[in-house]
Amino acid sequence: MAKQILLKNIEVPGLASFGVYRQLGGYSAVEKALANYTPDQVTNEVTRSGLRGRGGAGFPAGMKWGFIDKKTENPRYFVCNFDESEPGTFKDRHIGQLNPHQLIEGMILGSYALGAKTSYIYIRGELFYVLRIIEKAIDEAYKNGFLGNNILGSGFSLDLYCQPGAGAYICGEETALLESLEGKRGNPRIKPPFPAVVGLYGCPTVVNNVETIAALPWIINNGGEAYAEIGIGNSKGTKLISACGHINKPGVYEIELGLPVEEFIYSDQYCGGIRNGNKLKAVVAGGSSVPILPANLILKTAAGETRFMSYESLSEGGFQTGTMLGSGGFIVMDETACIVKNLLTFAKFYHHESCGQCSPCREGTGWMEKILHRIESGHGTMKDIDLLVDISKHIEGNTICPLGDAAAWPVASAIRHFREEFEEHVKLQKCPF
Amino acid sequence: MPLLKVTIDNIEVEVEAGTTIMNAARKIGGSVVPPAMCYYSKLEGSGGKCRTCLVKVAKGSSKDTRPMPKLVASCRTLVQDGMVVENRTSPEVMENRRAITEFLLLNHPLDCPVCDQAGECHLQDLSYEHGLEETRTEEDRRTFEPVDIGELIKLHMNRCILCYRCVMVADQITDKRVHGVLGRGDHSEISTQIAKAVDNDFSGNMIDVCPVGALTDKTFRFKSRVWFTKPFDAHRGCTKCGGKTVLWMKGDEVLRVTGRKDKYGELEEFICNSCRFEHKETADWVIEGARNIERHSVISQNHYEKLDLPENAVEGK
Known part of the structure; x- marks a missing residue:
């Protein structure tokens, strides 16, 4: 059984209440940090742990904290990114709904380390319904003296707010999130300046994913080094994977990074194999925006080595033959799945969610969706396939924020690995599935 | 403060710290200046959106000589000492500019023959220089009905490229903004919430900053093609603005009044609605003389000159 850090007590009834969480050792990390650690020592533990951002980019959390501008006299903010909306990803909801106090405890630790007196969960x-659960938990934390003025007599004060967005994928991009939190239209900002220098209300801000923050209590309780012992290479610790698609046991699983992909798909402990004993066709390994890989390349790298669930191993081979760990939205497709139809679904999503600020993404996402719709409904031509590749190439890297890349990568990779299937759609003038 | 040296298309220029690549290029002038559809030097926070001004930074600075990994928006990227920038001389940049032009035209109605902006349209210039000669799309374009947003301004949302300039004008020049961008993606639109009218002493500047024919002057609509009118610099004593304008005349008749635009199509000064819409008699104005329009669009008819391209320039398209 893999080490359980985030989901250890997740099945305990009533975990969302303060009493049960506290009984199971909750908030001991806050007690420990406020009594024994300076803010910088907390940051050092996180740096030592090798914890990487779990929202998708995998940027080292300690390093991100290190960038915050501490010289300014302006207040600093710590913000939790709970705008989980990538198709295939549903891990943060799991924590927020069942174990909100773990997230709040992490928020207190992060705010203490960064010197934030006001923090937000967006x-x-x-x-x-999750917002309601979290707000109830925040109330309980206030009542028990873990939030508010002079927490545990340490002199550290923190106000924590949970703010709902209006439901936009783009607000998961950290600068768009900050705009939205300020009450503006959720358009991503042009970087630089980065939020660590100019963030929320123009003040230094760190934005972290729910899962990243939820791992903080364990790291403080057990030490950064203990966390760094789990995992392989530069992929430390455990990761939540939300598995869905044509598998026997969809759900949220906590794995130690470095688990072989084959074991994750076929072991009864995790996905439990493909439904009806079907053949594995393709996997989108890290949420809809990462490149899709065919069965042979997801189980083994192009060089024939075993593929592991880790940042490095999944990206082995670059975009030609590799993919990314991303946010951990693991979408499995068996032989009955139509790649074109699946891609059309993704394209529709990105078209709908593009903020419309910069032209390549605004126009390109809609164009790709229309062409894919044409191919899927049997009216496509061979030229359309090349046109799709051309459009995706011109969106990628040319946009303000990564949504453009996220829309372009699935298209480029699906055609790279499954071109025959697109051609079959064109030849048959219909979807063969 | 020592000046920073930056090389753009093999031409060296010295600029102050805090200058963007775009403005360094404008200091050199000529064809090394990247086209700008959304950047507007007089509007704070503008730029970065249309992506037509993307350039390649081949060398970051003399300290960090690495090239930048992606093309950068020249209007929002500051120069570093020793930076080497490729605009016209980079095939990658020219290829991308073609692509961006295609994206901008994707949902554009191409109704130039009936559009008031024709002849002074930045999108026309851009596609003339960088666009493909044929279209690769057969899809339906997004369509909206033209609407009046106030007494004096007509909005053709079909033509809009969502540069946000008019939103910034309303934010920064007028007392109160009552219009903005609603919705998102290619279905987003410039609109006034709940049929509110744009009614403000300086709202007319929205028309001048619009790079395309999305916002047009209702007092001038369909009166004449711009190239049949003659522009004259003129001024009047105005209590609200500087009163320095351009009169667009046909014979003795003043057909339209606009602000004075520089060679990048940017207003030198914003003007008030009274000058723009209410003073259309020659007697209202002191005429200074004919205005020379430098831009190479239709308005300079019969004065097309071949672009003076820098050395090693790559052919576009």
Whole structure:
């Protein structure tokens, strides 16, 4: 059984209440940090742990904290990115809904380390029922003296708010999130300046993913080094994977980074194999925006080595033969799945969610969706396939924020690995599935 | 403060710290200046959106000589000492500019023959220089009905490229903004919430900053093609603005009043609605003399000159 850090007590009834969480050792990390650690020592533990951002980019959390501008006299802010809306990703909701106090404890630790006196959890509007759970938990934390003025007599004060968005994927991009949190239209900002220098209300800000923040209590309790012992290479610790698609046991699993992909798909402990004993066709390994890989390349790298669930191993081979760990939205497709139809679904999503600020993404996403719709409905031509590749190439890297890349990569990779299937759609003038 | 040295298309220029690549290029002038559809030097925070001004930074600075990994928006990227920038001389940049032009035209109605902006349209210039000669799309374009946003301004949302300039004008020049961008993606639109009218002493500047024919002057609509009018610099004593304008005349008749635009199509000064819409008699104005329009669009008809391209320039398209 893999080490359980985030989901250890997740099945305990009533975990969302303060009493149960506290009984299981909750908030001991806050007690420990406020009594024994300076803010910088907390940051050092996180740096030592090798924890990487779990929102998708995998940027080292300690390093991100290190960038915050501490010289300014302006207040600093710590913000939790709970705008989880990538198709295939539903891990943060799991924590927020079942174990909100773990997230709050992490928020207190992060705010203490960064010197933030006000912090925000920005949650997507569709998760209103989770917002209610978190707000109740925040109230309990206030009542028990873990939030508010002079926490545990340490002199450190923190106000924590949970703010719902209006339901936009783009507000998961950290600068768009900050705009939205300020009450503006959620358009990503042009970087630089980065939020660590000019963030929320123009003040230094760190934005972290829910899962990243939820790992903080364990790291403080057990030490950064203990966390760094789990995992392989530069992929430390455990990761939540939300598995869905044509598998026997969809759900949220906590894995130690470095688990072989084959074991994750076929072991009864995790996905439990492909439904009806079907053949594995393709996997989107890290949420809809990462490149899709065919069965042979997801199980083994192009060089024939075993592929592991880790940042490095999944990206082995670059975009030609590799993919990314991303946010951990693991979408499995068996032989009955139509790649074109699946891609059309993704394209529709990105078209709908593009903020419309910069032209390549605004126009390109809609164009790709229309062409894919044409191919899927049997009216495509061979030229359309090349046109798709050309469009995706001109969106990628040319946009203000990564949404453009996220829309372009699935298209480019699907055609790279499954070109025959697109051609079959054109030849048959219909979807063969 | 020592000046920073930056090389753009093999031409060296010295600029102050805090200058963007775009403005360094404008200091050199000529064809090394990247086209700008959304950047407007007089509007704070503008730029970065249209992506037509993307350039390649082949060398970051003399300290960090690495090239930048992606093309950068020249209007929002500051120069570093020793930076080497490729605009016209980079095939990658020219290829991308073609692509961006295609994206901008994707949902554009191409109704130039009936559009008031024709002849002084930045999108026309851009596609003339960088666009493909044929279209690769057969899809339906997004369509909206033209609407009046106030007494004096007509909005053709079909033609809009969402540069946000008019939003910034309303934010920064007028007392109160009552219009903005609603919706998102290619279905987003410039609109006034709940049919509110744009009614402000300086709202007319929205028309001047619009790079395309999305916002047009209702007092001038369909009166004449711009190239049949003659522009004259003129001024009047105005209590609200500087009163320095351009009169667009046909014979003795003043057909239109606009602000004075420089060679990048940017207003030198914003003007008030009273000058723009209410003073259309020659007697209202002191005429200074004919205005020379430098831009190479239709308005300078019969004065097309071949672009003076820098050495090693790559052919576009």
